[in-house]
Amino acid sequence: xxxxAVVGKTKIAILGALLAAASLQGCAINPATGQGNxxxxxxxxxxxxxxxxxxKVLASMRVMEDEAxxxxxxxVGQRVAxxxxxxxxxxxxxxxxxxxxxAFALPGGYVYINRGLLLYLKSExxxxxxxxxxxxxxxxxxxxxxxxxGRLANTAxxxxxxxxxxxxxxxxxxxxxxxxxSIWAAAGVSGFGRExxxxxxxxxxxxxxxxxxxxRAMIDVLSVLKNQEDFNVRVAQRQPTYHGLFxxxxxxxxxxxxxxxxxxxxxxxxxxxxxxxxxxxxxxGLPFGENTVRTGDRNRYYQDLLSYTMVFPDQWEIRETxxxxxxxxxxxxxxxxxxxxxxxxxxxxxxxIRENLGIEDLQRSEALSQYRLLGYxxxxxxxxxxxxxxxxxxxxxxxxxxxxxxxxxxxxDELDRLLLSSIRTFRxxxxxxxxxxxxxxxxxxxxxxxxDWAALAAxxxxxxxxxxxxxxxxxxxxIGTPEPGEWIKILQ
Numbered sequence: 039x040x041x042x043a044v045v046g047k048t049k050i051a052i053l054g055a056l057l058a059a060a061s062l063q064g065c066a067i068n069p070a071t072g073q074g075n076x077x078x079x080x081x082x083x084x085x086x087x088x089x090x091x092x093x094k095v096l097a098s099m100r101v102m103e104d105e106a107x108x109x110x111x112x113x114v115g116q117r118v119a120x121x122x123x124x125x126x127x128x129x130x131x132x133x134x135x136x137x138x139x140x141a142f143a144l145p146g147g148y149v150y151i152n153r154g155l156l157l158y159l160k161s162e163x164x165x166x167x168x169x170x171x172x173x174x175x176x177x178x179x180x181x182x183x184x185x186x187x188g189r190l191a192n193t194a195x196x197x198x199x200x201x202x203x204x205x206x207x208x209x210x211x212x213x214x215x216x217x218x219x220s221i222w223a224a225a226g227v228s229g230f231g232r233e234x235x236x237x238x239x240x241x242x243x244x245x246x247x248x249x250x251x252x253x254r255a256m257i258d259v260l261s262v263l264k265n266q267e268d269f270n271v272r273v274a275q276r277q278p279t280y281h282g283l284f285x286x287x288x289x290x291x292x293x294x295x296x297x298x299x300x301x302x303x304x305x306x307x308x309x310x311x312x313x314x315x316x317x318x319x320x321x322x323g324l325p326f327g328e329n330t331v332r333t334g335d336r337n338r339y340y341q342d343l344l345s346y347t348m349v350f351p352d353q354w355e356i357r358e359t360x361x362x363x364x365x366x367x368x369x370x371x372x373x374x375x376x377x378x379x380x381x382x383x384x385x386x387x388x389x390x391i392r393e394n395l396g397i398e399d400l401q402r403s404e405a406l407s408q409y410r411l412l413g414y415x416x417x418x419x420x421x422x423x424x425x426x427x428x429x430x431x432x433x434x435x436x437x438x439x440x441x442x443x444x445x446x447x448x449x450x451d452e453l454d455r456l457l458l459s460s461i462r463t464f465r466x467x468x469x470x471x472x473x474x475x476x477x478x479x480x481x482x483x484x485x486x487x488x489x490d491w492a493a494l495a496a497x498x499x500x501x502x503x504x505x506x507x508x509x510x511x512x513x514x515x516x517i518g519t520p521e522p523g524e525w526i527k528i529l530q
Contacts, residue, residue, distance in 0.1 A: 084182055085127075088146020092130065095150065097459060098349075102133040102153055110320045114162060115149060115169040121248030123177045123241070131169065137327050139266055143172035145181050157324060157480055157527070158262050160513050162312040163246070163255035170242030170249075171256070177241060180234045236293060243301035250310035253301040257294065265515045269506055318482050318525060326478040326529055339363060340467060344378050346433060349463040351456055365460075371446035372453045374460060377439045387414035387430040390437060397428055402454075406431060409465040415440070417454065425450045429461050438464065478529045480511070485520045500529060 102108060108131075115131035127147035137154040144150075149172045151165075159165050175181065239260075243253040339356060340347045341363065350356060350365040357364050366373040385393070388405070391414060392398050400416030406429065407413070413431030420426040420443065429440035442457035444450050478499060491514070495505035509515040511527045520526055 084179070085146040088144045088148050091144045092148045098463070100135040102135045107320050108133055111151065111165070114166050118166050118170045118245050118249045119173050121245050122173050127176070139263070141168050141172055143175045145176065145179070147176055149173060153324060156321060157326060158266070158511060159259070161255070161314065162317045163251045164259050164262070165317070166246055166249065166251045167242060167255040167259045170245045171238050173245060174238035174241035178234070178237055180238065236297060239294060240297035240300065243298045247301050252309065253298050256298050260294065262513065265510055269510060269515060321480060322482050324480050326480055342467070344436065345467050346438065347465060347467050348460065350374070350460055371449060372442070372444045372457060374440060374442040374457055378436045379439060381432065381435055381437050387412055387432060390430045391416070391428055395428065395439070400428070406462070408462055411465065415458065415461060425454065427454055427457050431464055433466060480527050481530050482525050483528055485522055485524045485526055487522045489519065489522070491519070494528065498529060
């Protein structure tokens, strides 16, 4: 028995060594905090993931085409990022053309801020604070930590509440994220829990101070978001969507106050003298509300008769009839055809493809669930000997059949991914898209003596909650009045 005992001890020793090695491999020093964190990927893989997911965001979400605004946000963001714990990352800052009040980040240095949040900020310091918070998530590798703990999917699942807001007409960002199909972006919007959000604000306050901005701007932004929460919940009866601290923290959170105070203060000699007119110039003229332009480089197609919309690959030629549409690549390497059929009986989309379309040899098959629509897709070799992706999606009383063909055998995998991405953008046209853009823009004016919010609201083109909306835009919700000579935002 003695030899067996030795062998047993040897096995235990080897197993222990392997576990210890695995533990060391999965534990990395957090560059922002100096503490050990559980991670299961290298920095190179983190950068690869960020690049891959960034491409999904650009393919699925409308980006502001205002070059001056994008350059300004990038300038502020790079100034803050240069003072962070990971200044060597190649940071990318993108303004999303969405009315929702939100911002998020992806691993590897990608930061996004919505047009809707920009409109409610009052200064460059507050803009820097939002970007600094997102940079804090990146430097602390919060998304990577969530992935290592197996929580990424659970965290991202909370975005379902945002997606559900589509039904109320206030879920633009939710619908866009559902279109992306990116668990990393969904987790970024959902947030990473109270502790990580607090850490991101603490790091952000430090970066603000290092860059010459006032760390107190972090708390000012929190006030902006808290005001939105109060308005949405108490007045408009909508749920807020911003992922930051305000979803779990009271307005005067002591830990946040301490975290910001710990960052220190910036004396007058170090404080940046930001020209307020520069910030106003970038915000003045921005669209307010939905910006549902029906044309653009995203090649979004609208079929009003059948009430659906989808995005075809850029530069593809589109031809349509009352019940069909076909988009084709200029070089003829691929095409996609969409046809609407009246649903004759209730059956699963998978069975529809097999029984109604007569296709039984599907490969790479999977269920589709997008924008609360059910569908199914897969690939096969069609009668012409070409690779074909087939899909069936149910919308209302109709089934929409997608036949996407690839004729270039050397680009099958690449083009199939492109075609599937296009199919995943299929959805119903939303009510606000039918009505079109509000056409409203933010404009700055100076307050004169005798200013009154109620009088301004009475002349405002806003149909619902005009006074509350104007107060929120200017940081005077629910009370307060600007001084004569102060610049405020109005809507025209």
